[in-house]
Amino acid sequence: MKLNPTTEQFILHWGEMGNKWGVNRTVAQIHALLYLVSKPMNAEEICETLGVARSNVSNSIKELQSLNLVQTTHIMGDRRDYFTTGSDVWELAKVIVEERYERELAPTVTFLEQLMDSPEFKQENKDVQKRIKDTHQFVETLTGWATEMLKLSSGTLSKILKLGSSVQRFLK
Structure with missing residues (x-):
């Protein structure tokens, strides 16, 4: 061709x-x-x-x-x-995000949970503990948000992303 x-x-x-x-x-x-x-x-x-x-x-x-x-x-x-392959770029993006989550973020969440549950963690300096907990919370929040966004239709997801920073007005 x-x-x-x-x-x-x-x-x-x-x-x-x-x-x-x-x-x-x-x-x-x-x-x-x-x-x-x-x-x-x-x-x-x-x-x-x-x-x-x-x-x-x-x-x-x-x-x-x-x-x-x-x-x-x-x-x-x-x-x-x-x-x-699919012809809807939004659906393809969702597949990519889901696959990257499974391969990259899910193992990190599991690792951080195991790390925080380990006896060694309790012996760690408080600043390090806090940073690891903050990292875990960040990754969990990010992946939770992404999971919810992936449930949306392509049209709805497109509209939300086009809102960009203007979504802030709904938070005030």
Whole structure:
């Protein structure tokens, strides 16, 4: 598949951003490609379009599937696997936030709870105890808020985020 210049630029940029987000460049480029073309593609089509090795595509697809960002589908009469991703950017963002929570924040909450429950913690200096407790409270508050936001529809979430700092007026 030949990409239009705008599509190509988006995919290349998304790959660069993927690196900054801790995701392999090819993983991010494949996700961007599937998002933009919004049709199922098989691994060979992805290889040809992006000019990457088949093994790289296979590994990247597996990673995207583990992140719940790519699904496998089939086409009648074709034995190959085809891959798709969601078309709603808000829903994709929710999946990314949920996955990052599970991989990054949930283990931190568990660790902090275990740390605070340990006998060694009670022997620790009061300032260190306070900072660890504050960290735990912060992470719990942040993840609690994120969990509630993820329950909202894309439309409602969009409206809330567009409110930005003007939401302060409701708190006064």
